[in-house]
Amino acid sequence: MKNVIEIDHLTKTYGKARGITNISFNVEEGEIFGFIGPNGAGKSTTIRTLLSLIYPTSGSAKIFGKDCIEFAPEIKKEIGYLPSEVFYYDNMKVIELLKYSASFYKKDCTKRIKELAEIMDLDLTKKIDDLSLGNKKKVGIVQGLLHEPKLIILDEPTSGLDPLMQQRFFELLEAEHKKGATVLFSSHILTEVQRLCDRVAIIKEGEIVAVEKISTLQENNYKKFKIHTKANLDADYFNLAGVSNLVVNNDTVSFLFRGNLNSVMKKISDVEIANVWIDEPDLEEIFMHYYVKEA
Template sequence: MSDLIQVEHLTKDYGKGRGVFDVSFGVSAGEAFGFLGPNGAGKTTTMRHLMGFVRPDSGRVRIAGMDCFADARRVQEKVGYLPGELSLAGDMTGDGFLRFVASMKHVRDSARCRALCDRFEVDRKNRIRKMSKGQKQKIGLVCTFLGDPEVYLLDEPTSGLDPLMQGRFLELLEEEKARGKTILLSSHLFEEVERVCTRTAMLRAGRIAAIEQVQALRGAQNRVFTLRFETEKAALLFADGLTGAARNGCVVTACVQGSVDSFLKRAACYPVADLQARSQTLEERFLHYYGGEEQ
């Protein structure tokens, strides 16, 4: 498949280390591609270039063969875009704003709008300025999926949504992917990208640290265990020789990759008073796989 989205050596330097630097990746037609990174990594800057809002200092950004800045209007006609920071007309009702956006997009059939509103339980009667962040985000989502865009550019799309609505959004994204839509999903949550995307670019400090198959990242996920032992001696014996373990008194914290079977069997040999487990945060995984700040 040809790359429908092409980013080639994109650089935009805002000074003091802010911006994006020599960013290159491609997204094939019909592919769902993740864009992972902590806040400030350069995800939104890249998205804004793809929408033609910003002219790059150097490099090229194209969608469907069109230059995203020179042909911004034509590009935007193909794209459903959800910005990371929504700016909505506060004095309009939800219904009025949706009708306004539908008219701008030349969407005459209101059936899809109604279906999306029902799906996300959108408040269409109140004025937008009185809505919660979550309700405003739902309005933004409905606007993004109105019509039948060829490409979706989604910048932190589940911000402000409760877990139920996050799940419904991801279900919708999977449906659009099955319909052959091309998706670029920007997020700092690995779980979002893992469910929908086949590949992901990992950004750090405005540069791509890696582009990986999501399946490979899934297999490399680590678990962080915090164990509190009944005695400091037990904690010392358990941690002794255990790779990736740190001890503080009776508490041992350890990072485990892959199967946890042998780790738990080892812990069972000692008097454990408490055990907690969590997945590594994205920042921890970045530091683990791509080194510290000096690298």
């Protein structure tokens, strides 16, 4: 497999604020790669360095096998970027902005603009100034994809989009992916990363904690269970392999579970329950998991 992105010991420090330290990972051609971490962990710093918006303190990164600083203009022909916060020239109409954006690439994008606008349900004749946050985001999406880039870099792309549009957007990404595009998807929402990505890099406090396949991550992951039973249960009823933090409080049981879900589900189906909650652990809990593993 060819690597589309190769990041090699990338470090960026700003005065006293935290940047990123010694980041290394590769993104292979044709994969959807997730990049997760809490706000301020260094996701945007990494992405902005890849796009040569900021320059690394040390280390380097290659995109399509070329240094991302030295060959920046050339590389960017094949990159589509959607920033987390979109804010485009206010005085322009949507179509004017998209045409301006298209004018940087030496191909005719008119047809693609129309297609994308239709999929994303975007009114091309409106002024950008008058658009809501979600609609501005759509402009950003169309702007990032109109030149059919080989590498799509998304920095928290879903904030501000309603669920229906998120769905459309994910379908769009999957379609681009099928056509052969590589996607780097940064997010702090685990579920959307889980849904789309093949592999993820987890970043915390400026350092990569793990690079894992989503499937491995899920196997290693806890699920949070909370069960309301009709009758009081034996305190040890749910005490099986993979369960931790078991708390039994009369008719309410809660615990964390890691392992084959079927074993728990069978146990649950054997008792009369009033209600059940199964939650994904939030990101903090996954990080906790990685910290425990490292310690």
